[in-house]
Amino acid sequence: MKANKRDRIVKVRLTNLEYEELTKASKSSKCMSDYFRQRVFRKGVGLIDPKEFIRSMDEICLEMKRIGNNINQLARYVNIHKEEVNQEVLNEVEKKMADYVIMQDKLNVTWRKLMSIK
Template sequence: MKTDSKKVGRPVLESGKREHLLKAKLTEEEHQQVMAMARQLGITRTELIRSRLLSLHGQVVINTSELLASLDSIGSELGRSGNNINQLARHANVLNKRGMLDGEVISAFNQHFACYLEQHIEIQKMMRQLIRLMTG
Protein backbone atom coordinates (compact mmCIF):
# COMPACT_ATOMS: atom_id res chain seq x y z
CA MET A 1 0.00 0.00 0.00
CA LYS A 2 1.38 3.39 -1.07
CA THR A 3 0.92 6.45 1.15
CA ASP A 4 0.91 9.97 -0.25
CA SER A 5 3.31 12.14 1.69
CA LYS A 6 2.47 15.80 1.77
CA LYS A 7 5.21 18.11 0.67
CA VAL A 8 6.08 20.66 3.30
CA GLY A 9 7.66 24.04 2.67
CA ARG A 10 7.91 26.53 -0.09
CA PRO A 11 7.57 25.31 -3.70
CA VAL A 12 10.77 25.18 -5.74
CA LEU A 13 11.30 28.24 -7.93
CA GLU A 14 11.65 27.44 -11.62
CA SER A 15 13.01 30.83 -12.67
CA GLY A 16 14.42 33.82 -10.83
CA LYS A 17 16.10 31.65 -8.23
CA ARG A 18 19.00 33.38 -6.54
CA GLU A 19 21.90 30.95 -6.58
CA HIS A 20 24.98 33.15 -6.38
CA LEU A 21 26.47 34.58 -3.22
CA LEU A 22 28.64 37.71 -3.10
CA LYS A 23 30.91 38.44 -0.18
CA ALA A 24 32.45 41.74 0.78
CA LYS A 25 34.65 42.77 3.66
CA LEU A 26 33.65 45.92 5.51
CA THR A 27 35.23 47.94 8.25
CA GLU A 28 33.32 48.17 11.50
CA GLU A 29 32.21 51.70 10.61
CA GLU A 30 30.97 50.63 7.15
CA HIS A 31 29.14 47.67 8.67
CA GLN A 32 27.44 49.92 11.22
CA GLN A 33 26.40 52.32 8.42
CA VAL A 34 24.85 49.47 6.42
CA MET A 35 23.04 48.12 9.47
CA ALA A 36 21.75 51.58 10.45
CA MET A 37 20.56 52.29 6.91
CA ALA A 38 18.74 48.94 6.70
CA ARG A 39 17.11 49.53 10.10
CA GLN A 40 16.11 53.07 9.15
CA LEU A 41 14.54 51.92 5.86
CA GLY A 42 12.88 48.91 7.45
CA ILE A 43 14.41 46.40 5.02
CA THR A 44 16.94 43.59 5.29
CA ARG A 45 20.64 44.04 4.60
CA THR A 46 20.31 41.86 1.53
CA GLU A 47 17.46 43.94 0.11
CA LEU A 48 19.40 47.14 0.82
CA ILE A 49 22.60 45.93 -0.83
CA ARG A 50 20.76 44.46 -3.81
CA SER A 51 18.76 47.65 -4.37
CA ARG A 52 21.86 49.85 -4.05
CA LEU A 53 24.01 47.70 -6.33
CA LEU A 54 21.42 47.15 -9.02
CA SER A 55 19.76 50.56 -8.43
CA LEU A 56 16.43 48.99 -9.40
CA HIS A 57 15.72 51.23 -12.40
CA GLY A 58 16.61 54.42 -10.58
CA GLN A 59 14.13 53.88 -7.76
CA VAL A 60 14.99 55.19 -4.34
CA VAL A 61 14.41 52.96 -1.34
CA ILE A 62 12.37 54.73 1.33
CA ASN A 63 10.79 53.85 4.61
CA THR A 64 7.14 54.23 3.65
CA SER A 65 5.80 54.17 7.20
CA GLU A 66 8.10 57.04 8.19
CA LEU A 67 7.17 58.96 5.03
CA LEU A 68 3.45 58.49 5.66
CA ALA A 69 3.87 59.66 9.25
CA SER A 70 5.66 62.78 8.00
CA LEU A 71 2.96 63.44 5.41
CA ASP A 72 0.32 62.99 8.11
CA SER A 73 2.01 65.54 10.36
CA ILE A 74 2.28 67.98 7.43
CA GLY A 75 -1.43 67.56 6.74
CA SER A 76 -2.24 68.17 10.41
CA GLU A 77 -0.11 71.31 10.43
CA LEU A 78 -1.87 72.59 7.31
CA GLY A 79 -5.21 72.00 9.02
CA ARG A 80 -4.11 73.94 12.10
CA SER A 81 -2.91 76.86 9.99
CA GLY A 82 -6.26 76.88 8.16
CA ASN A 83 -8.06 77.06 11.52
CA ASN A 84 -5.86 79.98 12.57
CA ILE A 85 -6.65 81.82 9.34
CA ASN A 86 -10.38 81.29 9.91
CA GLN A 87 -10.08 82.73 13.43
CA LEU A 88 -8.25 85.78 12.08
CA ALA A 89 -10.89 86.26 9.38
CA ARG A 90 -13.72 86.08 11.94
CA HIS A 91 -11.98 88.59 14.17
CA ALA A 92 -11.37 90.89 11.18
CA ASN A 93 -15.07 90.68 10.23
CA VAL A 94 -16.10 91.68 13.76
CA LEU A 95 -13.68 94.62 13.74
CA ASN A 96 -14.83 95.63 10.25
CA LYS A 97 -18.50 95.70 11.34
CA ARG A 98 -17.54 97.99 14.23
CA GLY A 99 -15.51 100.23 11.90
CA MET A 100 -12.30 99.50 13.81
CA LEU A 101 -10.35 97.73 11.04
CA ASP A 102 -7.46 99.61 9.46
CA GLY A 103 -6.93 99.39 5.68
CA GLU A 104 -3.22 98.63 6.11
CA VAL A 105 -4.07 95.58 8.21
CA ILE A 106 -6.42 94.34 5.48
CA SER A 107 -3.82 94.76 2.73
CA ALA A 108 -1.10 93.08 4.83
CA PHE A 109 -3.44 90.19 5.62
CA ASN A 110 -4.34 89.80 1.94
CA GLN A 111 -0.64 89.70 0.97
CA HIS A 112 0.15 87.08 3.62
CA PHE A 113 -2.93 85.06 2.70
CA ALA A 114 -1.96 85.08 -1.01
CA CYS A 115 1.51 83.82 -0.06
CA TYR A 116 -0.06 81.12 2.12
CA LEU A 117 -2.31 79.99 -0.74
CA GLU A 118 0.64 79.74 -3.15
CA GLN A 119 2.61 77.65 -0.66
CA HIS A 120 -0.43 75.49 0.10
CA ILE A 121 -0.90 74.75 -3.61
CA GLU A 122 2.80 73.87 -3.98
CA ILE A 123 2.64 71.52 -0.99
CA GLN A 124 -0.43 69.82 -2.46
CA LYS A 125 1.38 69.33 -5.79
CA MET A 126 4.41 67.84 -4.04
CA MET A 127 2.25 65.50 -1.96
CA ARG A 128 0.47 64.27 -5.09
CA GLN A 129 3.84 63.69 -6.78
CA LEU A 130 5.07 61.73 -3.75
CA ILE A 131 1.96 59.57 -3.72
CA ARG A 132 2.32 58.90 -7.46
CA LEU A 133 5.97 57.90 -6.96
CA MET A 134 5.06 55.62 -4.07
CA THR A 135 2.29 53.85 -5.97
CA GLY A 136 4.49 53.42 -9.03
Protein backbone atom coordinates in the same frame (compact mmCIF):
# COMPACT_ATOMS: atom_id res chain seq x y z
CA MET B 1 21.84 30.62 -16.71
CA LYS B 2 21.18 34.32 -16.09
CA ALA B 3 23.50 36.70 -17.90
CA ASN B 4 23.74 39.06 -14.91
CA LYS B 5 23.87 36.52 -12.11
CA ARG B 6 24.94 38.03 -8.82
CA ASP B 7 27.67 35.77 -7.58
CA ARG B 8 30.00 38.24 -5.84
CA ILE B 9 29.78 38.60 -2.06
CA VAL B 10 30.82 41.77 -0.25
CA LYS B 11 31.52 41.70 3.48
CA VAL B 12 31.43 44.74 5.74
CA ARG B 13 32.27 45.08 9.43
CA LEU B 14 29.95 47.29 11.48
CA THR B 15 29.57 48.32 15.09
CA ASN B 16 26.38 47.32 16.90
CA LEU B 17 25.04 50.85 16.51
CA GLU B 18 25.85 50.96 12.79
CA TYR B 19 24.19 47.58 12.29
CA GLU B 20 21.04 48.73 14.13
CA GLU B 21 20.86 51.86 11.98
CA LEU B 22 21.41 49.82 8.82
CA THR B 23 18.71 47.34 9.80
CA LYS B 24 16.28 50.18 10.51
CA ALA B 25 17.09 51.94 7.22
CA SER B 26 16.82 48.75 5.15
CA LYS B 27 13.25 48.00 6.32
CA SER B 28 12.00 50.02 3.36
CA SER B 29 13.45 47.35 1.02
CA LYS B 30 12.65 43.67 0.55
CA CYS B 31 16.07 42.61 1.80
CA MET B 32 19.34 44.19 2.84
CA SER B 33 20.97 43.27 -0.50
CA ASP B 34 18.31 45.24 -2.40
CA TYR B 35 18.83 48.15 -0.03
CA PHE B 36 22.58 48.20 -0.71
CA ARG B 37 22.13 47.99 -4.48
CA GLN B 38 19.58 50.81 -4.46
CA ARG B 39 21.78 53.03 -2.30
CA VAL B 40 24.97 52.38 -4.26
CA PHE B 41 23.77 52.26 -7.87
CA ARG B 42 20.87 54.73 -7.87
CA LYS B 43 22.79 57.89 -7.08
CA GLY B 44 20.72 60.86 -6.00
CA VAL B 45 17.74 58.72 -5.10
CA GLY B 46 17.22 58.44 -1.37
CA LEU B 47 15.13 55.73 0.17
CA ILE B 48 12.26 56.75 2.40
CA ASP B 49 10.95 54.78 5.31
CA PRO B 50 7.21 54.69 4.47
CA LYS B 51 6.09 54.79 8.11
CA GLU B 52 8.32 57.76 8.90
CA PHE B 53 7.18 59.53 5.72
CA ILE B 54 3.49 59.09 6.56
CA ARG B 55 4.13 60.25 10.13
CA SER B 56 5.88 63.38 8.80
CA MET B 57 3.10 64.06 6.30
CA ASP B 58 0.51 63.75 9.09
CA GLU B 59 2.42 66.33 11.13
CA ILE B 60 2.65 68.69 8.14
CA CYS B 61 -1.07 68.33 7.40
CA LEU B 62 -1.94 68.99 11.05
CA GLU B 63 0.22 72.11 11.06
CA MET B 64 -1.36 73.29 7.79
CA LYS B 65 -4.82 72.88 9.36
CA ARG B 66 -3.72 74.94 12.37
CA ILE B 67 -2.39 77.68 10.11
CA GLY B 68 -5.65 77.64 8.13
CA ASN B 69 -7.65 77.94 11.35
CA ASN B 70 -5.53 80.91 12.45
CA ILE B 71 -6.06 82.63 9.10
CA ASN B 72 -9.82 82.01 9.33
CA GLN B 73 -9.89 83.52 12.83
CA LEU B 74 -8.05 86.59 11.53
CA ALA B 75 -10.44 86.90 8.60
CA ARG B 76 -13.45 86.56 10.92
CA TYR B 77 -12.04 89.26 13.23
CA VAL B 78 -11.38 91.58 10.28
CA ASN B 79 -14.92 91.05 8.95
CA ILE B 80 -16.47 91.82 12.34
CA HIS B 81 -14.28 94.86 13.15
CA LYS B 82 -13.96 96.41 9.70
CA GLU B 83 -13.87 99.99 10.97
CA GLU B 84 -11.19 99.26 13.59
CA VAL B 85 -8.70 97.47 11.31
CA ASN B 86 -6.39 99.55 9.13
CA GLN B 87 -5.68 98.78 5.49
CA GLU B 88 -2.15 97.58 6.23
CA VAL B 89 -3.48 94.77 8.43
CA LEU B 90 -6.05 93.82 5.78
CA ASN B 91 -3.34 93.62 3.13
CA GLU B 92 -1.20 91.43 5.41
CA VAL B 93 -4.10 89.03 6.07
CA GLU B 94 -4.81 88.76 2.33
CA LYS B 95 -1.11 88.12 1.61
CA LYS B 96 -0.91 85.39 4.28
CA MET B 97 -4.05 83.76 2.91
CA ALA B 98 -2.63 83.76 -0.63
CA ASP B 99 0.68 82.32 0.64
CA TYR B 100 -1.21 79.61 2.53
CA VAL B 101 -3.23 78.62 -0.55
CA ILE B 102 -0.06 78.43 -2.68
CA MET B 103 1.70 76.31 -0.04
CA GLN B 104 -1.28 73.98 0.25
CA ASP B 105 -1.45 73.57 -3.54
CA LYS B 106 2.27 72.74 -3.71
CA LEU B 107 1.85 70.22 -0.91
CA ASN B 108 -1.06 68.58 -2.73
CA VAL B 109 0.89 68.37 -6.01
CA THR B 110 3.90 66.87 -4.22
CA TRP B 111 1.69 64.37 -2.40
CA ARG B 112 0.06 63.26 -5.68
CA LYS B 113 3.47 62.84 -7.34
CA LEU B 114 4.74 60.75 -4.44
CA MET B 115 1.65 58.57 -4.43
CA SER B 116 2.11 57.84 -8.15
CA ILE B 117 5.70 56.53 -7.67
CA LYS B 118 5.86 52.75 -7.75
